[in-house]
Each structure stands twice: as structure tokens, then as C-alpha cells.
Amino acid sequence: MSSMRNPERSRPVAIWLFIVAALVLTMVVVGGATRLTNSGLSITEWKPVTGALPPLSDADWASEFEKYKAIPQYQQVNRGMSLDAFKTIYWWEWGHRFLGRLVGLAFGLPFLVFLFTRQIPKRLVGRCWALLALGGLQGAIGWWMVASGLTQRVSVAPERLMTHLGLAFFLLAALLWTGLEAWNGPARRRSRGAWPQIALVLAVLVYLQILLGALVAGNDAGYVLNDWPLMGGRLFPQDYAGQGLWDTIAHSIPAVQFHHRMGGYLLCICAAGLIYAAVTGRASSTPVRRMAVVLGFGVICQAGLGIWTLMWATPIDLGLAHQAAAALVFGLATGFLWVARRA
Structure with a gap:
């Protein structure tokens, strides 16, 4: 019996979940690069929709740089930074946020398609909804983390970084687990x-x-x-x-x-x-x-x-x-x- 005809499993769903897990892994690595290059505070606002576009003109770049100059990291650590140097750290943070949006789309759009075509095993539908909710929460926690470094600190609060990274790894494990369940079907015994x-x-x-x-x-x-x-x-x-x-x-x-x-x-x-x-x-x-x-x-x-x-x-x-x-x-x-x- 093919996996498409077996209501207990769906290998297309499993492949989709594994691909999203790979994207989450990529985002973890890019997030690490953002941290190691001290780029995480270069974007000082959270714009989930309009922030998907990077600065497109010299005036836009100047505006973003002025916002960065207002935070303690610039004033205490990077004072005198050139615009070109700012662009380097900005692109790291923008890339990290772009990947977050990409992960959301890579999960959300196929999820709706699989849900509409009833390819997701019934026992996994609730788990997929939970994964979608956790992905949205991860974005909010990411901004909560960044916000901790915009006023009194020159970097983000360590405990908030731990929360953000911890949820990313939890999502990675949950995606892998759910993908394995979708690929293999329910266990006959434990x-x-x-x-x-x-x-x-x-x-x-x-x-x-x-x-x-x-x-x-x-x-x-x-x-x-x-x-x-x-x-x-x-x-x-x-x-x-x-x-x-x-x-x-x-x-x-x-x-x-x-x-x-x-x-x-x-x-x-x-x-x-x-x-x-x-x-x-x-x-x-x-x-x-x-x-x-x-x-x-x-x-x-x-x-x-x-x-x-x-x-x-x-x-x-x-x-x-x-x-x-x-x-x-x-x-x-x-x-x-x-x-x-x-x-």
C-alpha cells in the first residue's frame, strides 16, 4: 500500500517537515554568525511585514544608520563606525530575519495545502498547528531578545538569548520527531x-x-x-x-x-x-x-x-x-x- 493511501502516514508530509527542519538548522547557524559578528542589534525596529525589504536607497541606509547610532552599542563600542561597516553587520541581521520569514512561509503555505488536501495524518494535525504557533512565538521572542540590547546594554541579555536559541532547538527536534512519525506511521507497540x-x-x-x-x-x-x-x-x-x-x-x-x-x-x-x-x-x-x-x-x-x-x-x-x-x-x-x- 502506498503512503498516499495510508491514512496513518504520509511521506510527502514527512519530506516537507524534514526540509523545514533543515531550514531551521540553517537559521541557527546564521543566527550564530550574527552573534559572533555582533550584528544582532544593527536593525533597531521590528517590522514583520515591511521589514522584509532591505534599504533600497542611500537615504534609507542613512536612516537605518542614524537609528543604530542612537543605541548604546554604537555609542560605547562602535562609535566612529563607517557606513560600509554598518552595512556589513546590517546584512547579517537582515539575512537572519529573512530566513525566519522564509521558514514561516516554508511551513505555513505547504501546511495549508496539506491540510486542505487531507494528506496530514489526523493524529499529527494538532502537532502541526502547535509547530506553527511555536514558530510565530519564536519570532516574537527574537524581538524580545533584541529589545534587551537597545536601551541599557551593549548586547542582548544572555537569558533572552538562551530562551531564543532554546526554542529554536526545541522546534528543530519537534519537526524531526513529527517528520519521523509521518514517514513511519504510529508504533505498533512501545x-x-x-x-x-x-x-x-x-x-x-x-x-x-x-x-x-x-x-x-x-x-x-x-x-x-x-x-x-x-x-x-x-x-x-x-x-x-x-x-x-x-x-x-x-x-x-x-x-x-x-x-x-x-x-x-x-x-x-x-x-x-x-x-x-x-x-x-x-x-x-x-x-x-x-x-x-x-x-x-x-x-x-x-x-x-x-x-x-x-x-x-x-x-x-x-x-x-x-x-x-x-x-x-x-x-x-x-x-x-x-x-x-x-x-
């Missing part, structure tokens, strides 16, 4: 062994590590304490504590980098255990074993890339590679959880 719980714990740990990495990025903590395995020549960083618990968790540069390192070590230990269990045949099925090994090595390689990035003081190419690899590892963790639940 696995009752320990592997679904193990896979869930690993997926949560990878996600939390990504959030900790967002706090590192939001505090520019990858540019300092660049020795390893020590931190500033110490096992435990100096000046760890901030002014209170939340300030320590979200705003202390030594603390956010220390937490991200410790999360990486914990994940590497879990990854080694995962590989050992898989190669000794303790996984419940061959697909689970294969996914376990791939995920385990992915985590370890990502940790190595993170150390390399840190010790080179986060150059743009390594920073982008580290963020893209984080998305790939989280995608693997999502796939591993999906497989483990159905094996």
Missing part, C-alpha cells in the same frame, strides 16, 4: 526496556548543555579563560560567584563557562557508557545499538570541537562549527529517543 529512559535522559542532558552554551555565548565567555583543562590556571575559576544565585547562573563569565565545561564532561561520561552498552550487545535491537554508537561518538567529537574552539578563543569559523555540531548532536539524540521508544 519498548518497555530501559533504553527509552536512557535515551530521554541523554536528550535532556544534550538540550541542557545547549542552553548552558547559549549563556556562554550571551556573556562572550568563550573569549576568556582559554586554557584547558584548567581555567585561568586553576581547577576552579576565580571570581565564580556573581551578585546572587541568578546573577551567578546567567551573568558570571567564569560560572557560565565552568557550568558548560562540567556539562560537557558529564555528557562525555554518558556517551562512553552508551557506546560500551551498545557494542557489548546490551541494547534491545540493532537500530538502537547503531544510533547509540553514532550519538556517543557525536557527543565526544562535539566536546573535542568545543575544547578546540575555546583554546583558539572562539574564532568565527570554529564557533559556527561548534553551534552547527550541537544542532546535529541534538538531532541525533532526538532520533535515538524516537528509535528507542519504538524498538
